[in-house]
Amino acid sequence: MEMTVQLTIDCSDPQRMVAFWAEALGYVPEPPPGGHATWRAYWAAMGVPEAELPAGAGDVPESIIDPAGRGPRVWFQQVPEPK
Template identity: 75%
Template structure:
């Protein structure tokens, strides 16, 4: 049995999330399947009723993919309800290089990524540097989902 992993993130605005997480993960918006000019054309070809295609959805990608084909596809599923409560699962963006890299260098790498992500719409929740040799920053994406940069 073959297993394919897809990460699905509920959200209010898939296009905002596609733009943000493409930048955060180094992914790209997923092109429509071969033979289809747009996602809307693809979904219509599959028989999805027009009323099930939210306005603006399916014209633009609602998913992102790893250009190297190594990481999982990420699909941003539009839902009507807002995020409620703390995430039970979160992503760690590991940019520091690990414990073999001096903490000052790791912190600089983390801070650089945090700067780029803040410009892209993320917010910093807290800095975790309370233990010797550990440095990470907890952030929120544009819709309030928490993730860490370490």
């Protein structure tokens, strides 16, 4: 039986976390799904209201993936309070 795991980390600056942890873990920023220029464009196509997306959210990748496909996806979720 296959199991998929994702680690979600609350933070105030996802882009900074992506840059640091991608390098530290040997991961790469996760590209948006095919046919979409950004994650924000993907979320809009999926019907996420603009009012629910913080300024800049999804303009650049906010998650990282293991290029070998062995480790979990890591998503850095932007939250308003400092972490």
